[in-house]
Amino acid sequence: MVAASDVLNGYDALDDSGKRAFFDGLRDGFDPPADALAQAAQDWLKARDPDALEALSRAAEPPRQELLRRLNMAPGGTVQVVRMRADLLRLTGRVPGFARVDADFRHLLRSWFNRGFLQLVRIDWRSPALLLEKLIEYEAVHEIHDFNDLQRRVLPADRRCYAFMHPAMPDEPLIFVEVALTDGLPDSVQTLIDEKRAALSPNDVDTAVFYSISNCQAGLAGISFGNLLIKNVVAELSRELPTLTTFVTLSPIPGLRTWLQQRADAGEAAVRTLLDDPQPAALSAQTARYLLLAKDAKGRPLDPVARFHLGNGAEAHRVIVGANTSPRGMKQSLGMMVNYLYDSKRIEAQHDEFTERGIIAAPKRLQDLARKTQTEAATKKTDGKK
Secondary structure, eight states: OHHHHHHHHHHHTOOHHHHHHHHHHHHHHOSOOHHHHHHHHHHHHHHOSHHHHHHHHHHHSOHHHHHHHHHHTSTTHHHHHHHHHHHHHHHHTTOTTOHHHHHHHHHHHHHHTSGGGOEEEEOOTTSOHHHHHHHHHHOOSSOOOSHHHHHHHHSSTTEEEEEEEBTTBTTOOSEEEEEEEESSOOSOHHHHSOTTOOOOOGGGOOEEEEEEEEEOOGGGTTSOOHHHHHHHHHHHHHHHOTTOOEEEEOBOOTTHHHHHHHHHHTTOHHHHHHHHSOOHHHHHHHHHHHHHHOBOTTSSBSSHHHHHHHHTTOEEEEEETTSOOSHHHHHHHTTOEEEEEOOTTTHHHHHHHHHHHOOOOOOHHHHHHHHHHHHHHHHHHHHHHO
């Protein structure tokens, strides 16, 4: 462990240029020996027995993984390995050749951060000050301005905050979700975080609104905790407050305005007009079209937040005009937000339909609106070419 600590201390002392050289070394000097791997593969093809398979597995494992395991054994090693991967992603990005280095980090981190090690923790005003400071630092959706703002989010009886923690990182949340308990579906995130709002009694609420979900560790990118967190929080709140009947998000639509601009640039006059004069009905229609019909190169929903919640088995339930009038909300989505509905009776079936067949769960009114808007856009584009 002494040697591992020395390596980690030496790494921490490096500047970005030195860290990049360190990753170059991990890439170039820690692949499995080709000759030994080829021989093990040949032995397996001949014998096809458990011993030969075990030998092949050992030969195929990159020495990088053993190095990372040893670094992880140092005091505070897990935190430092997570930060090291954050540096790797930041400094190498998509540079060819580093994918295999990142694959080794991800392989081990997925094992170290599996469900058995995660601890669901409710964060409230009595939580350690250091942990509360981390919420302010890591909030990625709706900025927490100071401790007074934080108090309004975790202290009132109609507010909750939950995080996943890991025993090797006791002062570092992995991901957290802020929850508003409301009477009915909210129409604005500003009303949820308004410093002058009146708190509700838990006896008067029927809806839990997940209005902010923040991943905290850049070094754990691609290792998903959000799906599990939401399901665990739904179960926790259902036990605590049996009166809750509805579980929804109030989610941003970060790619909407960019997509609208692309449609306008492609010649859709109605969208170009909408950008200049965002009428509520037209904006709702285009938002439904974007969420349900706009796809990326892999055939998935174009919007990253939509991919996350729909992949979890949620339903794209309702689009809301003027739900986020902050500068960021207007810049990203012209103020539009969406409720994704988590219905415990339908989550698994909707998850399977989405992942296996690409079917997006949404009420008929939203599906019809999206298709009608898509058809009108295609018809007008065709007419324009005549």
